[in-house]
Amino acid sequence: MTDQSILIVPERVWSDGESHRGWTILVKDDRIAAAGPRASIGEVRDAEIVELPNATLLPGLMDLHSHLFLHPYNETSWDDQVLKESEAYRTLRAARHAEASLMAGFTTLRDLGTEGAGYADVALKRAIDEGFIVGPRLSVAGRAIVAAACYGPARKNYRPDCCFPQGAEEASGIDEIVRAVRHQLSHGADWTKLYADYRIGPNGETRPTFSQAELQAAVEAAHDSGRPVASHAMTNEAMRRSILAGVDTIEHGYGGSRETFALMRERGVAFFPTLTASEAISEYFRGYVAGESDPTESMQQAAQGFRNALAEGVTIGCGSDVGVFAHGTNVRELTWMTKLGMTPDQALTAATATNAKVLGRQSELGTIRPGAMADLVAAGGDPTSDIARLSDVRFVMRAGQIYRKT
Numbered sequence: 001m002t003d004q005s006i007l008i009v010p011e012r013v014w015s016d017g018e019s020h021r022g023w024t025i026l027v028k029d030d031r032i033a034a035a036g037p038r039a040s041i042g043e044v045r046d047a048e049i050v051e052l053p054n055a056t057l058l059p060g061l062m063d064l065h066s067h068l069f070l071h072p073y074n075e076t077s078w079d080d081q082v083l084k085e086s087e088a089y090r091t092l093r094a095a096r097h098a099e100a101s102l103m104a105g106f107t108t109l110r111d112l113g114t115e116g117a118g119y120a121d122v123a124l125k126r127a128i129d130e131g132f133i134v135g136p137r138l139s140v141a142g143r144a145i146v147a148a149a150c151y152g153p154a155r156k157n158y159r160p161d162c163c164f165p166q167g168a169e170e171a172s173g174i175d176e177i178v179r180a181v182r183h184q185l186s187h188g189a190d191w192t193k194l195y196a197d198y199r200i201g202p203n204g205e206t207r208p209t210f211s212q213a214e215l216q217a218a219v220e221a222a223h224d225s226g227r228p229v230a231s232h233a234m235t236n237e238a239m240r241r242s243i244l245a246g247v248d249t250i251e252h253g254y255g256g257s258r259e260t261f262a263l264m265r266e267r268g269v270a271f272f273p274t275l276t277a278s279e280a281i282s283e284y285f286r287g288y289v290a291g292e293s294d295p296t297e298s299m300q301q302a303a304q305g306f307r308n309a310l311a312e313g314v315t316i317g318c319g320s321d322v323g324v325f326a327h328g329t330n331v332r333e334l335t336w337m338t339k340l341g342m343t344p345d346q347a348l349t350a351a352t353a354t355n356a357k358v359l360g361r362q363s364e365l366g367t368i369r370p371g372a373m374a375d376l377v378a379a380g381g382d383p384t385s386d387i388a389r390l391s392d393v394r395f396v397m398r399a400g401q402i403y404r405k406t
């Protein structure tokens with residue numbers, strides 16, 4: 001045994017839908033070396049022993065829809081963040097946001113666009129990987145891609161002769177969108193993020209933006225290079241176009257019909273419901289008060305989309321749109337998923353095994369088994385009977401390194 005071994009002794013272990021009382025986990029370097037009843041692990045010398053009484057050890061949690069370069073809109077509006085905050089300022093903040101996420105037990109994030117902060121996410125990921133700053137392992141989407149003149153800050157709200165930054169890279173037509181995909185991937189984006197609809201209607205209604213042909217060309221270019229595609233789609237039509245174009249994940253899906261979610265299941269497209277985003281926006285701008293108000297129209301739509309997906313047996317991952325609300329409170333999304341029909345076990349599976357599969361890393365992330373990455377988190381009590389216990393984080397380890405203990 002090397003002196004790098006760590007023996008973790010929690011009250012119970014949860015992984016892949018099963019609870020195991022009395023299991024012990026042995027970690028060596030960045031991997032799980034053994035997991036099982038103490039007697040099965042054999043003699044361990046010179047290991048650091050971490051006792052976690054009255055706690056459940058889980059695979060590190062994952063949130064696959066984050067925006068580390070945004071902060072809550074009730075602090076600063078989205079327009080003001082994009083227009084007035086420098087990329088340097090936003091990057092420094094993002095480092096703090098990354099640390100808060102890790103300390104809350106989220107050891108992996110898929111960050112879906114810097115919203116006007118260029119490729120600073122690629123730099124943030126590098127700084128975390130190199131150990132300069134503390135944060136989760138990241139998959140990043142770079143600038144993300146929107147149809148020309150179909151995103152924010154909306155031009156109609158400003159002087160027409162102003163030239164000002166947009167929240168993502170604009171593209172129009174097949175040549176431009178293919179070029180944008182290739183450029184973003186070459187700059188270090190792990191995913192292509194497309195905005196398939198936005199609030200561009202005459203009265204601010206959400207309407208599809210990219211044509212079927214544009215979406216198809218973008219997906220082909222990304223897939224040719226071996227990278228997956230995430231599509232922001234609120235409306236049923238943008239969802240349908242995105243699914244037919246072959247995207248890998250649909251984000252939001254508030255307006256999705258049963259038929260459209262059935263199509264997602266058939267095509268193997270995963271769904272990220274971002275339920276907390278609609279709650280947070282309702283709190284900031286519609287006077288919604290949790291526990292007092294009736295759900296707003298947007299919250300009801302989000303809930304309906306989620307229920308449709310659940311009824312159709314779609315693969316549902318955990319993706320919250322954190323950044324719209326405070327970093328480090330990602331667990332709100334799991335709470336919403338259980339409020340709207342998932343069991344705590346299903347929500348935990350979404351945030352671990354399912355998310356790992358969406359990233360194509362199911363053999364080493366989102367699971368506690370020998371050979372897997374030692375990304376581990378402990379919560380007080382038993383989150384499989386009360387998901388809210390996930391807020392009581394007692395221990396965080398990423399790649400075998402302890403970041404939080406108590």
Ligand SMILES: [Zn+2]
Pocket residue numbers: 065066067112321
């Ligand atoms: Zn988002």
